[in-house]
Amino acid sequence: MDDTFKLPEDCTEMREVRIGVDTTDRQLMELLDRRFGYMRAAARIKTDRNVVRDEARKAEVIGNAVADAEMRQLPTRNIAEIWDLLVETSIAYELEEWDRIRA
DSSP states (O other): OOOOOOOGGGOOSHHHHHHHHHHHHHHHHHHHHHHHHHHHHHHHHOSOGGGSOOHHHHHHHHHHHHHHHHHTTOOHHHHHHHHHHHHHHHHHHHHHHHHHHHO
16 A cells, blocks of 8 residues: 555545545645735735724635535535634734734
């Protein structure tokens, strides 16, 4: 047995599932790194710290995630909670970056 990544529908053993989960988690971290890079860019671009928090945009981002989850038949309530935490963490990170850049 090798450690080749397989898609879920191709897995026949738990070892393959675990390799897939671990591979997917690493890919998610790469995507989160990119997302937080956008927060660093926003902190650099925004000239007013007071516009970092944007409740309308937050609602839009969470709504988009929930709609996508619904289409994929994923648990929408849990996805909404995850995205709420993701957006709040992103806002806190952007505020820290905003302050760091201008210190």
